[in-house]
Amino acid sequence: MTEYSLEVMIDEVVLGLASDADCAKLDRMAAEDPAVAALLERARLRFAPLDDTAAPQPLPEGFWNRLTDRLDVPDGPAAPAEIVELDDVRARLARWRRATYGAVAATVLLAFLAGWSLLTPTPPLVVTVLLDASGGAVALVESAPDNTTRITLLEQPAVPSGQVMQVWTKPDDAGPPVSLGLLADGTSETLTIRGLTAPTARQLYEITLEPAGGSPTNLPTGPILGVGRANDPVI
Amino acid sequence: MLGVARRMLRRSDLAEDAVQDALVLVWRRAGQFDPARGSAKGWLYTILRNRCLTMLRSEEREVTSDAADVDVTPVPEVLASAYGGLDDATGLRQCLDRLDGPTRDAILASYVLGYSHGEIAGRLDSPLGTIKARMRRGLLKLRECLS
Numbered sequence: 001m002t003e004y005s006l007e008v009m010i011d012e013v014v015l016g017l018a019s020d021a022d023c024a025k026l027d028r029m030a031a032e033d034p035a036v037a038a039l040l041e042r043a044r045l046r047f048a049p050l051d052d053t054a055a056p057q058p059l060p061e062g063f064w065n066r067l068t069d070r071l072d073v074p075d076g077p078a079a080p081a082e083i084v085e086l087d088d089v090r091a092r093l094a095r096w097r098r099a100t101y102g103a104v105a106a107t108v109l110l111a112f113l114a115g116w117s118l119l120t121p122t123p124p125l126v127v128t129v130l131l132d133a134s135g136g137a138v139a140l141v142e143s144a145p146d147n148t149t150r151i152t153l154l155e156q157p158a159v160p161s162g163q164v165m166q167v168w169t170k171p172d173d174a175g176p177p178v179s180l181g182l183l184a185d186g187t188s189e190t191l192t193i194r195g196l197t198a199p200t201a202r203q204l205y206e207i208t209l210e211p212a213g214g215s216p217t218n219l220p221t222g223p224i225l226g227v228g229r230a231n232d233p234v235i
Numbered sequence: 236m237l238g239v240a241r242r243m244l245r246r247s248d249l250a251e252d253a254v255q256d257a258l259v260l261v262w263r264r265a266g267q268f269d270p271a272r273g274s275a276k277g278w279l280y281t282i283l284r285n286r287c288l289t290m291l292r293s294e295e296r297e298v299t300s301d302a303a304d305v306d307v308t309p310v311p312e313v314l315a316s317a318y319g320g321l322d323d324a325t326g327l328r329q330c331l332d333r334l335d336g337p338t339r340d341a342i343l344a345s346y347v348l349g350y351s352h353g354e355i356a357g358r359l360d361s362p363l364g365t366i367k368a369r370m371r372r373g374l375l376k377l378r379e380c381l382s
Contacts, residue, residue: 011374015345016288017352023285034272041273044281046381047346049327051280053320054238060251067255109258 130226138226330380
């Protein structure tokens with residue numbers, strides 16, 4: 001018999017061959033030791049391509065309704081994680097909450113599939129994806145009610161030397177663009193500004209290339225790197 | 236997700252239950268997800284696979300009333316299509332290629348169909364200890380090959 005090393009245990013947990021006791025043990029070890037967690041993740045990634053070989057199945061009719069029925073139960077601290085008491089869930093069913101939970105559940109799912117962390121401390125009021133002239137996504141802009149604006153660059157734009165990226169918004173669609181600040185070191189950044197009204201859906205955001213130090217006229221002068229209008233996030 | 240569950244459970248009705256259970260668990264444990272420790276997709280599939288394995292191992296599976304729910308594809312065909320579905324360029328495919336057929340099928344059967352050591356031993360009519368040792372040697376080769 002080969003030695004039952006940590007790596008064997010990890011492989012057997014990932015394949016589904018390990019005992020419940022070993023699975024629980026490895027869970028504890030991974031929670032305490034990031035090195036074990038990394039080994040476990042690596043083992044999962046080794047076999048993950050097999051998940052993509054399963055033939056995709058269309059969701060059966062009524063899938064989301066049945067799911068939202070089940071989500072409609074308070075999250076009690078003592079609720080057992082592995083056992084879902086269907087009768088209990090059904091007893092608490094409240095029709096009017098279905099749609100809300102359905103939307104939220106779908107959002108949670110999509111958020112995870114997209115790989116976004118849900119642990120953002122304050123949810124943004126509006127989210128904008130800035131696109132370049134060819135429709136490529138350039139940046140994600142998340143704006144809080146106080147106009148704290150987080151800009152996540154989705155690609156590294158080519159900024160000529162002597163120039164800088166400047167972020168603009170139009171709080172009033174008919175009015176002039178207002179500068180939110182510079183991305184001085186050419187990377188993603190969170191900008192703050194005072195005195196503007198809270199951002200709203202459809203508000204315009206854009207990034208332009210300006211001379212070092214920012215636009216001399218305090219209005220966009222250079223080429224547009226990316227532009228977009230804000231959306232209300234579904235949270 | 237549903238495809239993975241259906242392939243493992245070989246029943247479409249149970250597969251829907253498994254995906255629903257997994258999504259309820261994801262919902263409840265969203266706060267436990269730590270992006271530093273792995274991808275969101277991996278986390279989601281791990282929860283789903285664990286749910287399927289629990290269903291496979293438990294005796295609570297009721298007999299289905301609808302034959303249409305049952306997947307009757309023969310096991311070797313399911314394994315061959317999983318193996319064949321892997322892109323030739325992936326390391327996993329290339330490294331699985333280097334294993335002998337029975338060891339490769341045993342590893343595939345455990346991951347894809349959720350078979351236990353005992354079930355694999357039964358199918359191959361080999362002693363349990365032999366199967367365990369053979370699979371561990373195969374997994375060691377995979378680890379070395381993929382590292």
